[in-house]
Amino acid sequence: MDKLKVIEVKASVFAHNDRQADEVRAFLKRKRVYLLNVMSSPGSGKTSLLVALINRLKKELRIGAMEADIDSTVDALGIAEKTGVKVIQLHTGGACHLDAEMCLEGLKNLGTDGLDLVFLENVGNLVCPAEFDTGAVESLNILSIPEGDDKPLKYPLMFKVCSTFVFSKVDVLPYFDFSLERAMDNILRLNATAEFFPTSTKTMEGVDELALHLLKKVRAYQADKEN
Amino acid sequence: MDKLKVIEVKASVFAHNDRQADEVRAFLKRKRVYLLNVMSSPGSGKTSLLVALINRLKKELRIGAMEADIDSTVDALGIAEKTGVKVIQLHTGGACHLDAEMCLEGLKNLGTDGLDLVFLENVGNLVCPAEFDTGAVESLNILSIPEGDDKPLKYPLMFKVCSTFVFSKVDVLPYFDFSLERAMDNILRLNATAEFFPTSTKTMEGVDELALHLLKKVRAYQADKEN
Numbered sequence: 096m097d098k099l100k101v102i103e104v105k106a107s108v109f110a111h112n113d114r115q116a117d118e119v120r121a122f123l124k125r126k127r128v129y130l131l132n133v134m135s136s137p138g139s140g141k142t143s144l145l146v147a148l149i150n151r152l153k154k155e156l157r158i159g160a161m162e163a164d165i166d167s168t169v170d171a172l173g174i175a176e177k178t179g180v181k182v183i184q185l186h187t188g189g190a191c192h193l194d195a196e197m198c199l200e201g202l203k204n205l206g207t208d209g210l211d212l213v214f215l216e217n218v219g220n221l222v223c224p225a226e227f228d229t230g231a232v233e234s235l236n237i238l239s240i241p242e243g244d245d246k247p248l249k250y251p252l253m254f255k256v257c258s259t260f261v262f263s264k265v266d267v268l269p270y271f272d273f274s275l276e277r278a279m280d281n282i283l284r285l286n287a288t289a290e291f292f293p294t295s296t297k298t299m300e301g302v303d304e305l306a307l308h309l310l311k312k313v314r315a316y317q318a319d320k321e322n
Numbered sequence: 323m324d325k326l327k328v329i330e331v332k333a334s335v336f337a338h339n340d341r342q343a344d345e346v347r348a349f350l351k352r353k354r355v356y357l358l359n360v361m362s363s364p365g366s367g368k369t370s371l372l373v374a375l376i377n378r379l380k381k382e383l384r385i386g387a388m389e390a391d392i393d394s395t396v397d398a399l400g401i402a403e404k405t406g407v408k409v410i411q412l413h414t415g416g417a418c419h420l421d422a423e424m425c426l427e428g429l430k431n432l433g434t435d436g437l438d439l440v441f442l443e444n445v446g447n448l449v450c451p452a453e454f455d456t457g458a459v460e461s462l463n464i465l466s467i468p469e470g471d472d473k474p475l476k477y478p479l480m481f482k483v484c485s486t487f488v489f490s491k492v493d494v495l496p497y498f499d500f501s502l503e504r505a506m507d508n509i510l511r512l513n514a515t516a517e518f519f520p521t522s523t524k525t526m527e528g529v530d531e532l533a534l535h536l537l538k539k540v541r542a543y544q545a546d547k548e549n
Contacts, residue, residue: 137363138469139449151493163447167475189479191418191449220475221364222392222447241468241491244367248394249446252363252416264468270494309336 113225115195119230120200128207129313130198130215131233134253136246137219139239142170143296144216149178151306156211156313158279161185163193163218169197169218192223195230210225212313221250236258240271244278247285254285255259259292261305266295329531332460341452342422346457349426352398355434355542357442359427359458361480363473366466367490369397370523372441376405378533383438383540388412388428390445397443408432422457439540448477459543462486467498471505474512481512486519488532493522 123130135141142162149158158179162171163185171184185201187193196217208211215231217224217315236257238246241264245252254260260282262275275293282289292308294301350357362368368391376385386408389398398411412428414420420428425442428492436472442458444451463484468491474481481487487509489502502520509516519535521528 126364136365136446136469137473138466158355164476166478169475170508191447211325218449219363220418220447220449222445223450239365241466241467241494242363245396246364248396249391251393267468267494267497 096218097237101239112194113153113197115199116228119195119199119202120232122202122230123230124208126207127232127317128202128210129212129233129316130202130229130231131281131309132215132217132229132234133210133237134217134221134224134234134257135219135237136221136239139219139237139238139242140296141216143172144237144263144293144294144302145216146174146177147296147299147302148227148306148309149174149180149214151302152212152310153180155176155310155321157209157212159207160214160216161198163187163197163207165189165218175247181210181308187218191218191220193217193229194227198229198231211317212309221246221253223252225250225256233312237261237263238278239263239316240265240267240273243271244273244281246276247278249280251285254282255264257286257309258288259305260288262291262293264295264297265293266297267299324355325402333336334541336453337421339421340345342426343455343457346426346429347421347459349429350459352456353434354544355429355437356439356460356543357429357456357458358439358536359414359442359444359456359461360464361444361448361461362446362464362485363448363453363466363469366446366464366469367523368443368446368464369400371488371490371521371529372383372443373401373404374523374526374529375533376401376441376454378529379439379537380405380407381535383478384436385441386432386434386437387441387443388432389443390414390427392416392445408437414445418445418446418447419454420455420456425456425458438544439536452477452480452483460485460539462488464488464490465505466490467492467494467500470498471500471502471508474505475507478512479491481509481516484513485515486517486535489518491524492520492527493524
C-alpha cells in the first residue's frame with residue numbers, strides 16, 4: 096500500500112466524521128443539552144477536575160458524564176462514586192480518540208432526557224482527539240503544570256480547536272519551570288479568543304470561577320432561541 | 323464508509339509497517355547501531371532525559387538522535403545545543419506516531435556510519451506510537467510522577483511493548499499521590515520482565531544507573547555474533 100492511499104482513506108474518514116458531528120450537534124440542540132468535550136494529555140487531571148466541577152454544579156444543573164477509555168473502567172467508577180451523577184464508560188477498543196459516531200452512541204446510551212450538561216472525557220492524548228470533531232458544543236483543554244508551557248508549540252491543533260483552557264495542578268507551580276504568562280502567550284498566538292482558568296483540585300483554587308463560567312455558557316446555550 | 327472498511331485498512335497498514343520494521347532491524351544489524359525508541363506522554367521529560375543520557379554516555383559511545391514532532395523543531399535544537407551530537411528533526415506532518423518507514427528515512431538522513439547508539443524521540447502520546455513498530459532494537463517508556471501510577475491500567479499496550487521503564491521527575495514525589503511500588507506492580511502485571519529506573523534530571527538521581535544499563539545493552543548487542 097502506498098502512502099497516498101492511506102491519506103485518501105483518512106480524508107474520507109474525516110469527511111464522514113464531520114457529517115456525523117453535525118448530526119450530534121442537531122441532536123444536542125433538540126435536547127437542549129450542552130456537551131463539553133474535555134481533552135488533555137494522560138494524567139493531567141481530567142477526572143479529578145470533572146469530579147470537582149460536577150459536585151460544584153450538580154445543584155444548579157442536571158449533569159451526566161461519558162468516560163472514554165481504551166480499556167479500563169477506572170474513571171467511570173470513580174466519577175459515579177464521588178458525584179452520584181449518571182455516568183457511562185465508552186471503550187474505544189484500542190482507538191486513540193473518540194469520533195462523532197461513538198459520541199452519539201454514548202449519548203443515546205447515557206440517556207440525555209432532562210440533562211443540561213454532559214461532560215465527555217476524551218482519551219488522554221494531545222494529537223488524535225483534536226482531529227475528530229465529536230459534535231460537542233465546546234471543547235475544553237486541560238494543560239497540567241508539570242507538562243510544561245511549551246505544549247501549545249508542539250501540539251498546535253489541540254490548542255486551536257478548544258476555547259476554554261484550564262491550567263491544572265497550579266499548587267505545584269513552585270516546583271516546575273512553568274510560566275502561566277508564557278503558556279497563555281503560546282495559546283493566544285494560535286487562538287486569539289482563548290479563555291484561561293488556572294486551577295487546582297487539591298486546593299480548589301479556581302474551581303469556582305471555572306464552574307461559574309461553564310454555568311453561564313450552558314444557560315446562554317439553552318436560552319438561545321436559534322438553538 | 324462503514325466501520326469494517328476502516329478496520330481493514332488499518333490491518334493492512336499494520337502489516338505493511340511490520341515488514342518495513344523488519345527492514346529497519348536488518349539495516350541496524352548491518353550497521354551495528356542500537357536504536358532506542360523513547361515513548362511517553364507529552365511533557366514527561368523525554369528531551370531532558372535524552373540530554374542527560376547523551377552527555378553521560380557521549381565519551382563511551384558515538385551517539386545520534388532523531389526528534390519526532392508534529393510541527394516544531396524545539397526539541398532537536400535543544401538537544402543539538404546542549405549535547406553537541408548529531409541530531410535531526412522528523413516532522414510527522416500532523417501524524418500522531420512514527421512508522422517504520424519514517425524511521426528508516428530518518429536513519430538514512432541522520433547518517434548512521436560510525437554511530438553506536440541512536441535515540442529516537444517519538445511523538446508524545448501513550449496510544450498510537452505503541453501500535454507502530456519502528457524497527458528499533460528496544461523501546462523505552464518514561465512515566466512521570468505527576469501523571470499518576472494508574473497509567474499502565476489505561477494505556478496497556480504501551481506498557482507491553484516497552485522493556486525499560488523510567489519513572490521521571492522523582493524529585494516531586496512528595497507532592498503527588500504516586501506510589502512507585504504500585505506503578506511497578508501495574509506494569510509487571512502486563513510485562514513480567516520490565517526493568518525500572520526512577521530518575522530525576524533535576525537532581526540527576528538515577529541517571530547514572532540508567533546510562534550504565536543502556537551502555538551494557540548496546541555493548542551486548544554489538545558483541546552478539548548473531549547480529
